[in-house]
Each structure stands twice: as C-alpha cells, then as structure tokens.
Amino acid sequence: MKSSPFRFSQRLLRWFCDPKLHPSIEGDLLELFEEQTTSKGVKRAKWQFLWEVIKLFRPGIIKSFTGNQRLNQMGMIKNYIKIGWRNVMNQKQFSGINIIGLTIGISACLLILCYVYNEVSYDKYHSKLDRMYRVLHAYGESESPTAEEYQVWGSAPAGPTITNKFPEVENFCRFTSPSIFLLENDTKKFQEDNIMFADSSTFEMFSWRILAGDPQTMLTAPNSIVLTESMAIKYFGTENALGKTLVADHTEQLKVTGVMEDVPSQSQFSFDALISMTSFYNMRPKIFISWGYVDFYTYLLLDEHASLENLREKTKVIYDEMDESDRHSLDYEPMKGAYLNSVAARQPGPVGSLTNVYMLSCIGVFILLIACVNFINLATARSVERAKEVGVRKTLGALKIDLTFQFLAESILIALFSSILAIGVVSLVIPYFHYLVGKPVAFEGLLTTKYFLLYAGLSIFIGLLAGLYPAWVLSKFKPTQVLKGKFKSSRNGSQLRRGLVVFQFCLAIMLVIATTVVYNQLQYMQNKDKGFTQDQMIVVDFGWDNAVQSRIRLLKDKYSAHPDVISISASRAVPGDFFPNAGTGIENPFGEIQYHAPGIYEIDEDFVPNFEIEMAAGRSFSKEFVNDSIEALMINEASLSLYGYSSAEEIIGKKFSQWGRKGKIIGVVKDFNYKSLHAKIEPLTLRFGQNRELRRVAIKVRSMRMQETIAELESIWNNLIPERPFNFVFLDQSFNQHYQSDIRFGRLFSAFALIAIIIACLGLFGLTVYATEQRAKEIGIRKVLGATIPSIMKLISQEFLVLVLIAAVIAIPISWFGMSNWLMSFAHRMTLSLGSFILPTLCIAVIAISTIGWQIVATARRNPVDVIKDE
Amino acid sequence: MGKFQLGEFEEIVMLTVGVLYGEAYGVSIKKEIESRLQRNVSVGALQSALNRLETKGYLQSEEGGSTSERGGRPKRFFKITAQGKRAIEDTKEMRNQLYNAIPNIALDVKFA
Numbered sequence: 009m010k011s012s013p014f015r016f017s018q019r020l021l022r023w024f025c026d027p028k029l030h031p032s033i034e035g036d037l038l039e040l041f042e043e044q045t046t047s048k049g050v051k052r053a054k055w056q057f058l059w060e061v062i063k064l065f066r067p068g069i070i071k072s073f074t075g076n077q078r079l080n081q082m083g084m085i086k087n088y089i090k091i092g093w094r095n096v097m098n099q100k101q102f103s104g105i106n107i108i109g110l111t112i113g114i115s116a117c118l119l120i121l122c123y124v125y126n127e128v129s130y131d132k133y134h135s136k137l138d139r140m141y142r143v144l145h146a147y148g149e150s151e152s153p154t155a156e157e158y159q160v161w162g163s164a165p166a167g168p169t170i171t172n173k174f175p176e177v178e179n180f181c182r183f184t185s186p187s188i189f190l191l192e193n194d195t196k197k198f199q200e201d202n203i204m205f206a207d208s209s210t211f212e213m214f215s216w217r218i219l220a221g222d223p224q225t226m227l228t229a230p231n232s233i234v235l236t237e238s239m240a241i242k243y244f245g246t247e248n249a250l251g252k253t254l255v256a257d258h259t260e261q262l263k264v265t266g267v268m269e270d271v272p273s274q275s276q277f278s279f280d281a282l283i284s285m286t287s288f289y290n291m292r293p294k295i296f297i298s299w300g301y302v303d304f305y306t307y308l309l310l311d312e313h314a315s316l317e318n319l320r321e322k323t324k325v326i327y328d329e330m331d332e333s334d335r336h337s338l339d340y341e342p343m344k345g346a347y348l349n350s351v352a353a354r355q356p357g358p359v360g361s362l363t364n365v366y367m368l369s370c371i372g373v374f375i376l377l378i379a380c381v382n383f384i385n386l387a388t389a390r391s392v393e394r395a396k397e398v399g400v401r402k403t404l405g406a407l408k409i410d411l412t413f414q415f416l417a418e419s420i421l422i423a424l425f426s427s428i429l430a431i432g433v434v435s436l437v438i439p440y441f442h443y444l445v446g447k448p449v450a451f452e453g454l455l456t457t458k459y460f461l462l463y464a465g466l467s468i469f470i471g472l473l474a475g476l477y478p479a480w481v482l483s484k485f486k487p488t489q490v491l492k493g494k495f496k497s498s499r500n501g502s503q504l505r506r507g508l509v510v511f512q513f514c515l516a517i518m519l520v521i522a523t524t525v526v527y528n529q530l531q532y533m534q535n536k537d538k539g540f541t542q543d544q545m546i547v548v549d550f551g552w553d554n555a556v557q558s559r560i561r562l563l564k565d566k567y568s569a570h571p572d573v574i575s576i577s578a579s580r581a582v583p584g585d586f587f588p589n590a591g592t593g594i595e596n597p598f599g600e601i602q603y604h605a606p607g608i609y610e611i612d613e614d615f616v617p618n619f620e621i622e623m624a625a626g627r628s629f630s631k632e633f634v635n636d637s638i639e640a641l642m643i644n645e646a647s648l649s650l651y652g653y654s655s656a657e658e659i660i661g662k663k664f665s666q667w668g669r670k671g672k673i674i675g676v677v678k679d680f681n682y683k684s685l686h687a688k689i690e691p692l693t694l695r696f697g698q699n700r701e702l703r704r705v706a707i708k709v710r711s712m713r714m715q716e717t718i719a720e721l722e723s724i725w726n727n728l729i730p731e732r733p734f735n736f737v738f739l740d741q742s743f744n745q746h747y748q749s750d751i752r753f754g755r756l757f758s759a760f761a762l763i764a765i766i767i768a769c770l771g772l773f774g775l776t777v778y779a780t781e782q783r784a785k786e787i788g789i790r791k792v793l794g795a796t797i798p799s800i801m802k803l804i805s806q807e808f809l810v811l812v813l814i815a816a817v818i819a820i821p822i823s824w825f826g827m828s829n830w831l832m833s834f835a836h837r838m839t840l841s842l843g844s845f846i847l848p849t850l851c852i853a854v855i856a857i858s859t860i861g862w863q864i865v866a867t868a869r870r871n872p873v874d875v876i877k878d879e
Numbered sequence: 880m881g882k883f884q885l886g887e888f889e890e891i892v893m894l895t896v897g898v899l900y901g902e903a904y905g906v907s908i909k910k911e912i913e914s915r916l917q918r919n920v921s922v923g924a925l926q927s928a929l930n931r932l933e934t935k936g937y938l939q940s941e942e943g944g945s946t947s948e949r950g951g952r953p954k955r956f957f958k959i960t961a962q963g964k965r966a967i968e969d970t971k972e973m974r975n976q977l978y979n980a981i982p983n984i985a986l987d988v989k990f991a
Contacts (some may be wrong), residue, residue, distance in 0.1 A: 012950075029926065031942075031952050031953055032905065032952065032953055032954060032955035033905065033926055034950070034952050035905075035924065035949040035950065035952025035953060035954060036904070036905030036906050036909075036922055036926075036949075036952075037922060037952075038950045038952060039906045039948065039949045040906060040909075040922070042948075042949075060921060060922045060923065063921045063922065063923035063924070064922060064923040064926065065923070066923055066927050067927070067929070068926075068927040068930045068931060069923065069926055069927055256981070396901065824984045855939065
C-alpha cells in the first residue's frame, strides 16, 4: 500500500512555489515523506509534510507576484497620471472651465441631494415608524370617499374603540389640534398657540428624547405639562423645570412633569408643549364619547404581522355604531412617508411636496448633465491637439484599450478632484442654503460611510460619463494619419458637439421657462382678488380670553372712536386661519334635511362689511334682527351645489341645523378665498358668534403713520384689558404665510436654474474660445481679403445662435407640457401665455451672445499679421 | 577581506555540499547536516539557503534524471563553483586569523 501526503498540501506548495524550484523541492519532500511513513507512521508523516510546506513559505521560494506584465502597467498608470496632470496644467483655461463647471455642478447636486434626503427622511427618527399609522376620517355617508375627502383628524372615541376591538392594534395615541394658552410664570407671560393635549401613551409610541421626568407617567395626571427644552428655558431660564408650576389662562395650575427635546425639524408636527389628555377630559368629558366632535389626531401602533387591508375591512363595523348625524368613514394611512405622500386635508403640520422633490431632482440631474456635456465638448474639441500624442503612443505599441483607459483615467481624476472641491464648496454654502430652503438642512445625515461610498461611486460615474465618448474618439485615431499631419477634426465630432450644445441649451431654456412660470404663478396667487380685503387690516388674537370676550362691545366702541380706524369686527377666525368644520344639516330642494360637514366661521354682524365680502343673495347678520344670534345662518356660494341648489336665491329661508342651533338660512356670500389659493374654495357656513366663541378682532385702519397708530391701539388695549398682551399681525402678511413654501420653492428653483445657466454658458464660452482659436487663420485671411469686423462677428456668432434657436424650438413644447402639469396642483392657476416662453428664450439668447461676444470681438479685432505670419 | 560573505548556516551548507561531493541534493544535504551537527534542518530553510547561494554564484545546480522514486520528481544536485571554493577558503582564513590574533592569556581559562 502506497500512501501519499494530503493533496491540498501539495496543491498549496504548487500554488506559491517558484515553478523552477517546485519539482525538485517536491521530490525532496516526497522522499522525506516516504522515509517518515516507515519510521513514524503515515499520519505523522502527512502532518510533517504539511508543516514543511508551510515552512517553505518564505522569500526566495515564493514565486514573484508581479510578473513583467503588471510592473509595466503600474508604470503606465503613473505615466497616465503624470500626462493627465501636465495636460491640466498646460491648458489652464480649458481645465479651469472643466473643473469649475464640474465642481459647481456637483456642488449643486450635492445640495439638492441634501434637500431631497431631508425631505424623504421625515419622521424617520421614530423607532417604531414602520408600525405607526394615522387614523383618517371622511365625514358624510359616502360609501367610498376619495383620498382628498379624508381628513387626518378624527373624533375621540376612534382610537380607544379601534384598539379595543382589533387585537392587531397594540396602542393608540391622540393629540388635539394646537390650542391657545396664556402661560404665566411669575413675571413671564406669553401667549402660546402651539400647545397640544396628548395621551399618556405618547412617549411609548413616539421616540422623542426625554431630558427630565418619567416618560411612562408624565402625561398621566390631569394638569401635567411636558415642556420642550426651549420652552423650559423660555419660562424658567434653565432646562431643569421639573416640578415647577405654570399658570394657564389666569386660572389653571399646570405642573411641569417632564422636559423633552425640541421636536426635530423633520417632523410632521411641531409643538412647544404637551398637556395631559386627562386635563382636557376633565374640561369637556362629553366629547370623549362623541363621534361627532372632530379634533383629534389619532395615531395607532400596529403589531408586526398586522395587515392594513385586513384592518380596513374590519373597521367598517364601527360605522354602524355611530349616531346617524355623526356617521363617517374611517381609514388609515401609514405614518411613514405621510409627509410627502398624504393628500388628506387637515394635516397636523407642514407637508412636503413630492412634485417639488421630483422637480428639484430633475434640476440636479440636468445640471450634472450640462456639466458633463461641457467636459465632453471641450475634450473632443481639443482632440486634434492630442492626436499626435495618440499617434506616438500607438506607434510605440499602445493598444486601443490602453488609450481608452488613459483618457478615462484622466477624466475620472478630474471628476474626483472636482468632487473633493465640491464637498468644500457645499460645506461653505450650506448655511446660506438653510436660508434658501427656509429650514435647517442636515448635511450630517449624509456623512455616513454608505453615502461616502455612494458619493465616490458617483464621482467615478461622472468621470466615466464625461470621459467615455472623448476616450472612444481619441483612441480611435489612426497613427499613420495623425502623424503625417493630414488629420483634421472629424465632421462627426463637430456634429456631435453641436448636438450636445443644443441639448445643453435645451435644458437651460427649460429651466428658465420653468422658473418664469413658477414666479408668475406665485405673483398671480398673491395678487389675485381673494374676495375680501386684506390691506391695512390688523388682526389681534386674544385666544378666547374671557377677559376680552366680556369686554368686546366696549373694545369695539373704543376702537371705532379712534380716527384712524375705519371699521372693526370680531370673529373666531379670519381668512388664512384655522377653522373647524361642523356637521350641518340643510333642507335640500326636495324638503329633506341633508348632512354635510362644511367649514364654519363664527362671526359678528360687522364681519362681512369689515372684510368687504360681497353678498350673492339675502342679507348679512344685523343688529336689527335680534334673533340672528340664535337662529340664522349664512353660507358661501360653494355650499350651494353641496346641498343641491343651483342659485343663491333658492336657498334663502331654508331650514338648517348645526351644532345645536336650528333656524333659517338668511344669506349667501360670494366665494371669498379663506384658505390658500392652492385649494379650491370649499363650502363654508358663517354663523353668529356669541361672545365666548370669539377669538380675534380685525381692525381696518386708514393710516399714513402706521407705527403711531399701532402704538395708540395698543395703549387703548392695555388700558382696557391689562390681563392680555396686544398680540397683532397684519392680515396680508399672515395670509401670505400660506405661500411661504411656494416662495421658497421658487427661490430654490431659480437659484439652481441660474447655476445651470452659468455652467452652460461656461461650456459655450470654452467652445467659442476653441472655435475662434481654430479659425484664427481663416479669420486673418478673411480680413486680409477685406472682411469687416461686423461681418466676422456675424460669421462666428451665427453658428452658435442657430444652435440656441434649435434648442429653443425643442425646449418650448417640452416645458409647456411640464409646466401645465405643474400648474395642475394649483386650484387657481394663471393661464400659460406665449410670453412666458418667448421671453426666457430671448433672455438665454442674450446671455449666450454676451458670453461669446467679447471673445468673438477680440478675435475679430486681431491683427491678421499676428495669426498668419507663421506656418 | 569581507569580499565574500557567508552566513553561518550558509557556510555549513557550502561545506556539506563539498563533503557530499557529487551526491549533494536536498535530502542528502539535510541528513548530512542533521547527523553531523545534531541539529534539525527544515526543508524551507535549506532550500532558501541553497537558492541564495546559487544566485550569489557559489553553488551550481543541475537536475538529475527522474526516477520512479520520489513520485517521479527529479533531484537537483549541487556543486561548489570556483568562486564558492574561494568563498569558503576566505571565510576559513578569516576565522583562523581572528583565532590566531587572540592573546594566549585570554584562552587560559581555568574551569573549576
């Protein structure tokens, strides 16, 4: 029997051993092995063999890693880098254009990436986010309401009922909408309008960081308040506010049971403090069993295996439990992504716009493409200069693949260099970007290894994208042609260059058109007749303060006496404000009472004249009709069709019932825009507000000296109502808050469009420089033969202008299509006129001309002697 | 002086190759050293020393014919070259010189 050593030990030896030494060494080992099998046994011999093999793993015996082939490659790579660097330094102007263009492009992209990242990572800090859902409700008896008919909030029993009935629902948490409080601590007194009541389960479901207090119990006891960090500092000067007391609305003592971090900016709602829901329960216990009172944002925590579809199906049971007048459909919406995706009304906080995110991402890609096109254009344009190099390299034995690799390496180097510069640029620019976006944008979120690798990969990709075509073209040159000097830049190449310039300007023109349309639309919205007057209107919010409500008559009289005050009214809400909806039954044309949930404004008799709202039919509230305050209702025109009427006159005198009041419709107001112009004007009812239902006074003033007037109004207020600060806003300003995000988006959009144009022009400039240099001799000869400077300018600029024109022809229809789509998201939109397309195009043309202009002038004015003297 | 440099192990290998004149290949050298000097020699250490000496030009190798033993692998036989001969002589000379230079008193050590 012949035994042999472990096969793998022999294989191992063959793997690392120098092939020249291998046979004899293996022979020696085998000889020893055979000897040892007889002396020490097979097993030991085998291990001995392996051990000897391992000990052979030493320099001198291991074969050399680097064959000749590899060594050569390393040298070539060094050479590529060196040549690349020399090229960059040699052609400073072109390299500058390339690097600056790419750097700006990548920086812009990076900023957009930050913004998009920011937008898509809302609420992500909640650790249970994947299992959290919001309860939606849609009022009315419709079998299947559309997504837009749903509202995010709902009634109080929804949360507990759903959680009790369905085992897959683990927990629920309710927030009320923000309430207004006057909070006092010794000397400090502020009106707070962003405090919510919340269930004790809040901190089990949401992952806000607790700075002090016990998260399990801090929202359990009545009259407990949890402050955010900045509120704690505001009232107590320190974060350590635990156990201290705040007085709310002069009466209620609130005990601070906890301090939490400020709600992170990437949240679907923001509040300054939370008060225990039990406090609210003690105030108004009845609404906690009513399906009709709708003011609760309910969040559910589902278990891991729950199916949303299943739950939806089961939920239909609840519908039958509700009273007929309160019936509504329930639905659920995942909290994850709600910031961008939700279309339901009554959002608890700001919502993002998916369209905007897409549009900005598009711009980012456009900018990058434009920058890459610059690179491609300049690289191919200059190919003639490098043709000789290619010829020599090929003669010396370089393969096509080697050359491709060389040029790609160059472009990747430039891209990487630009990327590194871009990181610097972004970190410098990001504070200003905050201003542009209007909220802090986290750059830190992108500083993880994952994104770093992504970024590095992206840079290389950009290098490849920009370098692939030039590399392909350059490596194709035939050495015989280029070295003989017969070579000329190919017709195809310049054709492609033209194509790319057209493409670039196409993108630029589209961006400018988009910017113009966005701006015009914003202007349009702000200037549109809203159906009420908002100028010179001062609104004082007193938050239902009883001290004000009881003296409202007196206040109105005093103010009316002031010479600068034109008129004054009191109401619960003014246009642009939050207002509730109310289940309202109105007799339809067939004499049946029909229930819907239009919005509700509680106003006094001066509201309609004060805001100069026009009447479509009937009359407004009046002091002469004593019963107006208890049995009259007005509606707006948009409500007519809801209840089945086609003309305003028909509905006058019909019966209504709403929130415990019954009576007749007395008037129809013309539609006025009480929400932002994004939304359609929706059905609204206006009813007479009793004193205790009033929250704001609106004072219309006529004044050349606004400062003094306001000071006088304030002192009157302070004399009359010392308990409550004079908290005023100008209506036009507060109303325009609704357009803030649009305005910011417009700013953002135009900033990036500008960047795109700059980069495109940079490329055009580079090409002109190149073209004029190439044609310097031609121009010289033309001049010698009598061409004038203007004719030469025309000759060169024509070529480029034609390109811009072609670009315009392509860009206009595309942007027309795109922008009309964008406008669809506005209920009130401007009509797209040809002007908003022609003007931007002209604008681009002018910019293009001025970009290339001075270079062309300089060339045209050159003395022909300088250029044609040498040959 | 110092023109030829031989490490201690290298010197032993050179000398053994000399001793085994004509019969010096991996296994025989290993065994010879092991039996004469009572020390273990690994194949790795030996082979790398042999290689080194060959590149220095002190040894010359040639492959013998393959036999059915050793799994059909050839033996590599080593010979001392002329330069190699000078190298060991030189080393020996240097040792002797050093040895002779030691004053007698230093060697007159009494062992208790």
